[in-house]
Amino acid sequence: MRVLALALLLTGLLAAPPMTWAVEPDEVLEDAGLEARARELSKGLRCLVCRNESIDESNADL
Numbered sequence: 001m002r003v004l005a006l007a008l009l010l011t012g013l014l015a016a017p018p019m020t021w022a023v024e025p026d027e028v029l030e031d032a033g034l035e036a037r038a039r040e041l042s043k044g045l046r047c048l049v050c051r052n053e054s055i056d057e058s059n060a061d062l
Helices: 002-020 032-044
Strands: none
Touching: none
């Protein structure tokens, strides 16, 4: 039982940081080069909800 509790705790600790590293859609990066690169990437990725729109154009909450 202790091993299971420890495993769950470690899984939770390892899964938490990526959620805190997320960037909000209206957030602008400090480095202009990185911001331009991020915008180019978001224009090439398609929204899972809208399907026809890029992530950059989408207003979906997802």
